Amino acid sequence: xxxxxxxxxxxxxxxxxxxxxxxxxxxxxxxxxxxxxxxxxxxxxxxxxxxxxxxxxxxxxxxxxxxxxxxxxxxxxxxxxxxxxxxxxxxxxxxxxxxxxxxxxxxxxxxxxxxxxxxxxxxxxxxxxxxxxxxxxxxxxxxxxxxxxxxxxxxxxxxxxxxxxxxxxxxxxxxxxxxxxxxxxxxxxxxxxxxxxxxxxxxxxxxxxxxxxxxxxxxxxxxxxxxxxxxxxxxxxxxxxxxxxxxxxxxxxxxxxxxxxxxxxxxxxxxxxxxxxxxxxxxxxxxxxxxxxxxxxxxxxxxxxxxxxxxxxxxxxxxxxxxxxxxxxxxxxx
Ligand code: TYM
Numbered sequence: 001x002x003x004x005x006x007x008x009x010x011x012x013x014x015x016x017x018x019x020x021x022x023x024x025x026x027x028x029x030x031x032x033x034x035x036x037x038x039x040x041x042x043x044x045x046x047x048x049x050x051x052x053x054x055x056x057x058x059x060x061x062x063x064x065x066x067x068x069x070x071x072x073x074x075x076x077x078x079x080x081x082x083x084x085x086x087x088x089x090x091x092x093x094x095x096x097x098x099x100x101x102x103x104x105x106x107x108x109x110x111x112x113x114x115x116x117x118x119x120x121x122x123x124x125x126x127x128x129x130x131x132x133x134x135x136x137x138x139x140x141x142x143x144x145x146x147x148x149x150x151x152x153x154x155x156x157x158x159x160x161x162x163x164x165x166x167x168x169x170x171x172x173x174x175x176x177x178x179x180x181x182x183x184x185x186x187x188x189x190x191x192x193x194x195x196x197x198x199x200x201x202x203x204x205x206x207x208x209x210x211x212x213x214x215x216x217x218x219x220x221x222x223x224x225x226x227x228x229x230x231x232x233x234x235x236x237x238x239x240x241x242x243x244x245x246x247x248x249x250x251x252x253x254x255x256x257x258x259x260x261x262x263x264x265x266x267x268x269x270x271x272x273x274x275x276x277x278x279x280x281x282x283x284x285x286x287x288x289x290x291x292x293x294x295x296x297x298x299x300x301x302x303x304x305x306x307x308x309x310x311x312x313x314x315x316x317x318x319x320x321x322x323x324x325x326x327x328x329x330x331x332x333x334x
Contacts, residue, residue: 006144007175008033011042011084011137014061015051016200018068020209020280024185024251025149031073033147033180039079040141040312041069046084046091046133050126064291066301068211071290082308084137089316093136094129096323097162100169101132105161110154135159139174140316147180150187151197170326173319185251191225194240212288215281222277233264233272242269245276252279 010030012022030041043065048058062083070076084090106112109131116123138146138159146156156179163174190196192207199208209221226241235246235257246260255263264272294301325331 005036005038007142008037008039008145008147008180009042009138009141009143009177010040010147011044011047012065013044013047014058014065015048015053017061018065018211019188019198019200020211020248020284021149021188021198022200023072023211023284024188024248025182026147027069027072027074028185028251029147029180029182030069033145034074034079037145039074040143041074041079041081042084042137042312043069043082044084044134044137047130050124050130063295063298063301064212066305067291067294068287070294070304071287076304076308080308080311081304082312083305086305086309087312087316089140089313089320090133090136093140093316093320093323094133096320096327097132097136097139097166098129100165101158101162105158106131109158111151131155131158132162135162138177139163140319141312142175142315142319143177144175145180146177147182149185150181153179153181166323173322173326182251184247184257188248188251189240189244191221191241191244194226194244209280211284212291213284214288215285218280218284219277222273222280225273227269227273231268233261233267233269235261245273249276249279252283 008030010026012018012026030039033039043062045058045062048061066081066083069081074081106128112128112131115127119127134152134155135158138156139162146152146159148156156177160176163176167173167176188198190198190204190207191209192204196207206221206224209218213221222245225245227245228239228241230239230242232239233242233246235243237243246257249255249260250257321331
């Protein structure tokens, strides 16, 4: 019998320009996993619109993210790269799962709680429901593994719960997916406030390195990154800023934390920061050049997301039909 590869699904939403956090916590791992798995990498545009976006920004970022996936080394021939809104089964499966989700479990999602606190009464209902759409994304493809950063693990637990509930209520339908969270780089922190995660939507632009930041901007941001007055390069909780920079360096170069600590012993922060900045620049610069090239070739990008949508539509519709049938919806007459 043919040895079928296990399935990976993951995605990034075009709600802001991608950061080093998105790259180190997600994309860099996808590149490593792509040969071993049958992978679906999606630009999840429907997730981005849970908060108000300028339409032109959504369009620009959607294509840019696709270009970043390819430029970072994801082979579009071997993997399925697509845009979420091109595959209507996601929205529909999301509704079917919504009808089996509980208000209680949804209100416990910490990302929603954080955002609700800031938004009050006018918080969008999409923000509340969004983890169900994410569950639909994953479950439609029989996904075994979902490589994400730490902040998405709770959403995946919900996806697992929804899958198990559906399987129990009707009959086995979904593979129950596992999160894949890398040992280093799963939570890159803000450079200005290293107690907060580096985020796309960050108000303070110096706190997050954008994937498309020019080298001089990266160097400036790293040189201004908050450290402390201890003056030692140690991976300890009392030094969250330094700890974060060590994590970044280690995730990029593959050096262990201990190796990094030893290398900078007795040296203060200047050389260390320079080396962190150079590591980031040499990792991102070739990707940026490739992204720019790809964005000049819209026909090529179009051919990738067209082929991706065809494959994704085929696979996801099969799962959606199963769901509909089991729930009791009459199949469309042929
Ligand atoms: P999003 O778009 O916020 O982030 C995309 C990926 O980047 C990771 N990430 C980070 N990793 C390390 N450090 C950080 N500071 C950091 N910030 C973000 C995220 O964990 C994520 O892996 N809901 C998801 C998108 C999504 C999805 C899916 C993911 C929709 N459907 C299905 C996997 C499977 C989101 O908002 O990610």
